[in-house]
Amino acid sequence: MNRIYSFKKIISFVLIFISSMIMLLPFLTAVFNSLKTYAQYTMVPPKWIPEPFKWSNYSEVFQLGDFGQYTMNSLIVTVLSVIGALLSSSMVAFAFARLNFPFKNSLFLVVLGTMMIPPVVTIIPQFIIFKNLGVLDTLVPLWIFEWLAQPFGIFLMRQAFMNIPNDYEEAAKLEGCSPFQIYWRIFLPMCKPALATLAIFTFMAKWNEILAPSIYLTSKENYTLPIGILSLGGQWFGNEQYLVAAALISLIPILIVFLFAEKYFVHGDSSSGIK
Incomplete structure (x- = not known):
């Protein structure tokens, strides 16, 4: 009985984790896109993680x-x-x-x-x-x-x-x-x-x-x-x-x-x- 309960609990955690990642992926993509240069932003095929992170994009939003x-x-x-x-x-x-x-x-x-x-x-x-x-x-x-x-x-x-x-x-x-x-x-x-x-x-x-x-x-x-x-x-x-x-x-x-x-x-x- 304990094994069945533990198995159901593991399955539940896996499903919750997968669902959370599906929901979180678009947000993470937007965060990474906001930290790219324009060349990285338009790169084909796209590069998901920018190198380096351009944190100055956020300050330039207020300046431009x-x-x-x-x-x-x-x-x-x-x-x-x-x-x-x-x-x-x-x-x-x-x-x-x-x-x-x-x-x-x-x-x-x-x-x-x-x-x-x-x-x-x-x-x-x-x-x-x-x-x-x-x-x-x-x-x-x-x-x-x-x-x-x-x-x-x-x-x-x-x-x-x-x-x-x-x-x-x-x-x-x-x-x-x-x-x-x-x-x-x-x-x-x-x-x-x-x-x-x-x-x-x-x-x-x-x-x-x-x-x-x-x-x-x-x-x-x-x-x-x-x-x-x-x-x-x-x-x-x-x-x-x-x-x-x-x-x-x-x-x-x-x-x-x-x-x-x-x-x-x-x-x-x-x-x-x-x-």
Whole structure:
């Protein structure tokens, strides 16, 4: 029996290792390509490992273009979007989960129904609205909608709030807490896993967004990182290894956010409630 168990365990580890290498191979290829000279980058047959490693490619990315400005623009949009999503979505979700008002369930179904509307359908009306407001070619259209509570965030936070036992709310009411105090001081700290999930999803969506910036932005100094990197393609013609290095640099903030929120991301709501 022990031999069979050990054999199954070895097979499992081998399969996991092979799967991990398959997933990791494209990333390693990109890393090696970012450390090559242009001659090595275009070599046929390709040379996988560069000799020597050209680490200066990463510093030259910042010197040859407005990469720093694009990064700052993306950071502003992403941070404002995450803050807006966490606040607005959690407030609306708390109302749907814990407050009583007419047509609550019907309104929630309407909110969920908006998730089925393709984003491209609303681009023209939104463009007209932003044009009349005079905020085209600014960063405002890229983050303002997150402050208006998006359906996915409302759904995610509502489920988290509904999983919290009623005893917490009743105890808070006996202590004289208002609905906002219950939301802010009791429920919100107990939903850190859901908040971390929403923050990660919002950060990734806004950091990698291409469609909205390409529509609303026309000035080069307002470009966000994705379209900024694409715009540098012509400038870096003959040095495409810089584009690979720039793309890898753009991954660093996402990895940092995920590692920071991982401890909340993997824990359940129940463990937070017990604390």
